[in-house]
Amino acid sequence: MRRTLSALCLALLVCAPAVRAQARWPGGQVAVVDQESRRVLVLQSAEELMAYRGPDRLPVVWGWSADREPELADLAPARSWTNPDEVKSRIREGRRYLLTTASGGLAAVVDTATGRVHWAADLGPAVNPHSIELLPDGNVAVVASAGGWVRLYAASQGRRAAAFAEFPLAGAHGVQWDGRSSLLRVLGGSALIALRVGGTAAAPTLTAVRSTPLPGPGGHDLAPVVGAPGRFWVSTSAGLWSYDPSADRFAPVHLAAPAAEWDVKSVGDEPGRTGRLLTAAPEHTGPCDWCTSVISLHRPEGVRVLRGTHLYKARWWGH
DSSP: OHHHHHHHHHHHHTTHHHHHHHOOOOTTEEEEEETTTTEEEEEEEHHHHHHOOOSSOOOEEEEEOGGGOGGGGGGOHHHHTSSEEEEEEEEETTEEEEEEEETTSEEEEEETTTOOEEEEEEOOTTSOEEEEEEOTTSOEEEEETTTTEEEEEOGGGOTTOOOEEEEEOTTOOEEEEETTTTEEEEEOSSEEEEEEEEEOSSSEEEEEEEEEEOSSSOOOOEEEOTTSTTOEEEEETTEEEEEETTTTEEEEOOOSSGGGGSSOSEEEEOTTTTOOEEEEOOOSSSSOTTOBSEEEEETTTEEEEOTTOOEEEEEESOO
């Protein structure tokens, strides 16, 4: 099954340059990071996914892999792209970028229209990069769970810019730019930290302005609440929460099945549409204890099984 799936996925991605040239997707499509095929995949809309029942073919409309990028050869993708673990879509100055990291050490920002790498770095195999964010000035923040830090790289200075500011944070897992307050919000294992960015684009600084204890241990995902701008989704080992910075308060988020609130690796609401939630959580039954082949929809409920995949995170692509 895996060989068949990989071959079909490859066939679907052969035309990737043509798709990149268009780089236009309607809202409601879903992006996943698949550790089995070592690819980021953008899939058809949730409606089409829910109606799709074929067992051997993924409805891929765009894909990217560091393994296929000659310009990343200096960053040893065979090792640094091991276990990709983040996928985000960001728009800056009218261009859409893929933001991605891998446990093997790679962090990258990719222009989806051209496929060119805007910025990339190999942070090494020991730190476990876990999430990434693109700031308005073009700099890039990366969090590393094993490294225990957030770094703000001066990516605006070049495609391999290596200068950075660092702030220590045990269990760092999530990072989001808060445009309303101009703060960088970073999720650790036990606290949500708000950082002010100072200095210059070439020599940034990070200063903590608030530290809020999490309502439960094991902070994992941090994502904006699209339907309530200014608020954030937060997942912990045993819960799902909404965080309101103005009140500095967490509110529990309850799903139809309480078990669906546990160990959530990624969470987000559909942009500009129904407000449906999309989550990914490990099944703890396959050869990959931390990944899944299922993405879940909530409000209304639904699941989509993508057979043969080892998914870590799934996010709405439109945001």
